[in-house]
Amino acid sequence: MRLALTIAIICTIALTGCQKEVKQYQNGKLVYEGAVDNNGVREGTGKLYDTQTGKVVFEGLFRNGLMLKGTMYDKNGENPHPYQE
Template structure:
């Protein structure tokens, strides 16, 4: 029974892409925090930050490294507007 359970968990993780939470930096500044898939692509929920101002410029969902749906902001973190691919 234990072996079946372990195989079941491994299959579920494989199907979901084994997402994990990360923080990505560029030149010492936070540019992304959120989930990535097993290939390291942004995948799931996350936030993009402007590397100059440090403000959130996108907050939403990613799929295979691309923005899917969420809210875009200007480089100062203002003027929110919906984004949908």
């Protein structure tokens, strides 16, 4: 049981790297909420927000700071549609 837990933890670390969850702001407004790598680059799951409406405009997976796959919304957080790079 203990070995299985150790293996699960090691696998999780290997898959996620050394990511941490952050909230990024621009002019006092939330622009990103989610995972970043050790260099502060968006990496993993996260959400982008419209700086004027405060609504989610993208929710999904980031790689090397770029949107990879997820759901896009209009600036009001409505009309979801799939996004894939």
